[in-house]
Amino acid sequence: MIPRNIAIVGLGLMGGSLGLALRKRKPGLRVIGISRSKKNIRAALRKKMITEGTTSLAEGVKSADLIVIATPVQIIPALVATIDMFAKAGAVVTDVGSTKGEILKNIRRFRLKNIRFVGSHPMAGSHKTGLEAAEADLYKGACVFVVRGKDTNAKALSVISSLWRTVGSYVKTVSADEHDKIAASVSQLPHLIASALVNTVPAKALPFAASGFRDTTRIAQGDPELWLDIIRTNRANLISELNRFTQKLEQFVRMLKRDQKKKFLAELTRAKNIRSRIRAPKT
């Protein structure tokens, strides 16, 4: 069951889309939007993402049973600590940050008194940012990682799982460590590869980029500050993924130098077969 009073901290792509989805699927819910920007609150009210809004974190969370933090990764721990001072005892808090281990480590330092925190990471998004890019179906069919640790409250975990199922996602429960390894390989590594590719291609060749190049590099348009945060909080995993990827490319170079047709064909065939089995979620 999902509680009736829900607060969303941060009204960008992720927070705005969550509000839209909740209002669309459960019109009876009270959705409190919290943002530093009055303009964003007005826009969120107009777009029916939230039922009420405030610029005050203390004010916004005090009557909420469920609070979702949808801000950049770096400020999540401090927000959790602040929310702990103002929220109701037993309120359940989650986030949508793209890395989990470092966030949790920093949150643990605060020794929470009131709230129950359970981290989430929806595998949904866009290179676009801000409330204007929000979509009611962003979470539909997507996988949401929900983190279970030794100190995770079972009831809080169940509330957070219900939240994501309500907006059409399916939930995968993992440890923070498992999550960060998976996210490094399927989300952050591709981002770094796309950025590196754009920065490698000679300027005079860029005008001739066709659909293949455009798709391969689309995610390099993501917000640099947001991604810097994400990458810095998952450095160890990313360094190991980058090294593994580089070794594969070095293997390709050796095969090219020796003109090893069969080995190269095996690599291309394997990639085609694996990739062809990956499908977009049904929406």
Add this chain to the structure above:
Amino acid sequence: MIPRNIAIVGLGLMGGSLGLALRKRKPGLRVIGISRSKKNIRAALRKKMITEGTTSLAEGVKSADLIVIATPVQIIPALVATIDMFAKAGAVVTDVGSTKGEILKNIRRFRLKNIRFVGSHPMAGSHKTGLEAAEADLYKGACVFVVRGKDTNAKALSVISSLWRTVGSYVKTVSADEHDKIAASVSQLPHLIASALVNTVPAKALPFAASGFRDTTRIAQGDPELWLDIIRTNRANLISELNRFTQKLEQFVRMLKRDQKKKFLAELTRAKNIRSRIRAPKT
């Protein structure tokens, strides 16, 4: 001006789409489809890609003024040599192969007597293959490289340029060497990167791939045999592009190890800015 009698050798994605585009834009043209497969010829006639079809190369090219070879790269030189034996004196021949230098080198060995060859490479395509994937607008808005060498006949070059403009492409005249460098960096390097990424990600992480990963790796679904041909005929350029790309990734790893925020932010920002300026062609 584009001649009235046009033969297309190979009725796959590229040849089929060219037939569709020519028939749509110039219904008065005679378009002769040449394929080893009778089934493909029947399908091409039914889909109005061609006005007539034959499995005989000699038969198909003998009355054509313009012949387009739309087959895998590796067999293009031998086809050109064969066409030279059966085509009319002065017939203009082009191809749509993704590499140009090695094809031209091999064609020169044959010392053509009848035909005038000018290589092309349309920067349009799909990971899908075959006649069923053909589209009348595949070439619309796309750049087509047309190769000018020392021995290129100016009139033949003008005929080939007209051909591509007729189907809505814009023409960029380059040397074979320039072409192969550009194609290595914006087409073949991204393909190898996508394949390497798919082959690097641990199997247990793959089910969680979201839209970013799917876009970055879409082209890895391309036909392995076709791509092996392309890659092998542009090995030297690809090795140097792979090495440059690997150096960029190694630079990323150093920045991560030293947690160099400003430098990393500069890389991400540069990539975002460059990539955001690349637009899909208007269709």
